[in-house]
Amino acid sequence: MEPSIRLATSSVCRSCLRSARRTTAPTHVARNFSGLAYSRRRSTNLTAQSSPISPLRKSFSLFGSAQPKSADDGHSVTTNAPADGEKQKLVLHPDDLFHSYTNSPIPDMRRRAAFIRQHASCPHPDHRIAHAPSDGKAPPVESNGTQPPAHVDFECPDCGIPVYCSEQHWAEDYERHLEICDTLKQINEDDHDLRSGRFFPEFEYAGPQMDEAPVNLLNWDTLLYTRQFEAINDDRSMRQATRLLTYPVTIGSILHELSPYGVRKGDRLTPEGLKSMSALRYTLHPPKTGGGAGIKGLRPEAPPVRIFILGARAESSLPRNVWVQLSHLFPRGKFHLIFIGPESMSNRDDEFPLPPRTPTNPFGAIVEDRVWPTMKISTIVDYYHTLHKTGHFAPYDPYFDCFVMFHPGMGHPASSHEWAETVPLLLETKAPIIVTGYTQYDMERDIEWVNKTCRGEFDMLLEPGENKFRSLRWDLNDLDPQDISCGNWGVWAFRGKRYETMRKDAEEETTRST
Template identity: 75%
Template sequence: MAPPTDLAVRSSLSSLCTRCSSRFVRQSRRPNGLLQAPPQRWLHSPTRTESFARLVPVVGPVPTAQSRRFSSSLAQRLFGGSRKSSQLENKATEKPVLAPNDLFHSFTNSPIPEIRRRAAFIRQHASCPHHEHHDSGAPAHVDFECPDCGIPVYCSKEHWADDYEAHLQICDTLRQINEDDHDLRSGRGFPEFEYAGPQIEEALVNMTNWDTFLYTRAFQAINDDRSMRQATRLLTYPITIASVLHELSPYDIKSGGRLTVEGLKSFSALRYTLHPPRSGGGQDVKGLRVEPPPVRIFILGARAESSLPRDAWIQLAHLFPRSKFHLIFIGPESMANRDDEFPLPPRTAVNPWGAVVEDRVWPTMKISTIVDYYHTIHKTSYFHPYDPYFDCFVLFHPGLGHPASSHEWEETLPLLLETKAPIIATGYTQADMERDIDWVNRTAAGEFDILLEPGENTFRSLRWDLNDMDPQDISAGNWGVWAFRGKRYEATHKSS
């Protein structure tokens, strides 16, 4: 019997649901025809916290050589130094250091050298939160590790006992952070980092929450809370962008949807480009069609997100299969920890900003990284002209209102508003996000429109992060999201 043709396969797939069609594709790819077990359960987000901390990138082994090639900063945090891809492969195949039921260890006595070094750093820089130090004006560094969470939190056992009721509010979360950090360095396999492939266009994606998204995107079943936290810590970056730009976005203009009228105008323009109608194009001469330019997503102040495994960013291309993307990471820290793999090219007439260009990361995606401030590039008109139908800015945890970083954005913000393109911004916590909004209100009062009302991000990281400078500060990556753009002034005719 002759094998079915591609046309027959596509015809049969179009009549199947998402899960059935995805299983069919998996079965066709596997030599033994075995299918994965269905998910036993789908997990939900933990409660939020009202605190602020700096970004602590989460790392882990990645599934392909291509992914390993672009994740040196993640590998450095996981293995305590930059490694070549072959070394990463060897590390992934070694015997696990810690068993799944043996993940809780005090930071100081951890079997992982990197975590022991982290404990020493906390002791040197973090201050005891006990009120006695505030009253006396004599701060002291933390030294005592809570036996319940295993993290240095107070200067002495007496202060820990005296303030135990306050510490209980975050003790369970700190213990979870402790176990998650040991899990990442345990040496186990990480099937949660094996991402789903291209999406069948007939199968719609449900972006209500993480559970429905992973299920309808045909990810492998994640039946463990910890694995879910590790997976979402990396996926939160591309999926946060997609959740705002996609036509099936959970943010709408209905009651409680948080999208404003101005937001509907701006994002409808981008969605028109990202969800083009079928053109009837083909591979022969008669099928040639004019194609639009790629959608440019400028990720400013890029740090850990520029080092993510490229398999994670490719998920963005899978959600918009008929569009092309050019991701542009811009910021002085955008190449941190990647110098060994990607020495910065010289600035030439052809490449005036010394950009590291990763062409054809996916057939419809290209990634560029520029180590410089955006306002410096903007003034040269290098990326001009800007088009609201093709351009979008993203600021992951920018710290617009933070005293240590707000001065870096003073020159950039007016130029961003000048482009009239949407600006998507996230925050570690509600307090962090509100501080950024207050700063924008003070700096550009009356010159911007809110596109997406600030609130909790549907696709925030489910994993909590610890601020090594202050263990009392815990946060989640991309906890909140909001969007704005420069105000548009509509011209009207006045009758005489």
């Protein structure tokens, strides 16, 4: 860009400038997002007794890929990212997105079909149960099926996904399949859309928010409008955009002073929750102090709010401009995001090797400073309870600390042992803990486990319910096509119980006055 043009753009609004860039050189800004290893999903136990992998540790590209790394680990990666500067070829047109997985023109989809056929079981009642279903429906005590379990092989012509072992079983159980057939077709088209090679304008995010323009956190439409995002007029593009933004916006919608969660009836925030959230909001919405860049403008500032994201997996590999949206929701707030978990560097092996553990960096933390002027990101590949016992992050302050767990699977038999030592330590901090779930059953199972493990030792801050900023895109479990869910469907929050105390002399004065 010539210097004269660069100076001229300083007086042009952001929307006009973005439109001009797309008009003049669209081929230089087109990006392919299909190679981002972004999301991880649940997987079911491969046998009725046990499974070597956690049901919440299945990892594949959010953008639909299920290319397996091996036949037995339940994980997958994508390898079709174009080289830098390579022109992306349009593979599918917007009106030609429905293809069966087996006959798809995209190799990733064909490999995914083969993976589903190899691992998923036919749900027809004539088959004996091979393993407990993962959709939250309790299996019968005794199965009336006389046929042995069989893998799926027949693709439904309406949704294009292998769902039954034969056409006969599909026809006999068609009425039950109709309950999810339309959703499976939508998943199919969304997966092909992300590999179609088109330009994705929905992944261009808005910049900083003006102080004079408050955001509206009522729902996705009002948020994107008040944040001055480019208009998204297509439902499919809306689903793709919210699948990424659900992670930072879910946190921001709870901590913001204009949060849709209040103490009024039906708004789900409890009185104890108002106390905890008010403390964080006081820090994240500081008053203007009249400070400036010069010496005379120096003012004392509060430290950044630390958000500990525990059990981090795909959220730690999200594009950083997605997490920067959290800073834009709080123009005067400062954040330090800390991803903690043994899988927090999954799908990021090619970025850089893990730093050695030294006296100055005892846990080998990867620090990404100045992701944004008000945001820093750290990643630690370790369990949180190991860090807590060393006092590495102590002391904890309810005004500056918050814990977040995205789909932790605390109540699942295959992963609950990983949290048995962590949750009691979290309660000791008295800081709020925000938890999400894939489905209502997944969320209720986590709550039941916390009630059973820490009964009487915690206060509910946010009553469980559907997340106003859940992902609008549905996901498919490759190990069980009947199991469909969406990212961050439900959200709730709790905290270690705080006991109110009263001084003895004040208590005596109260007794005398009565």
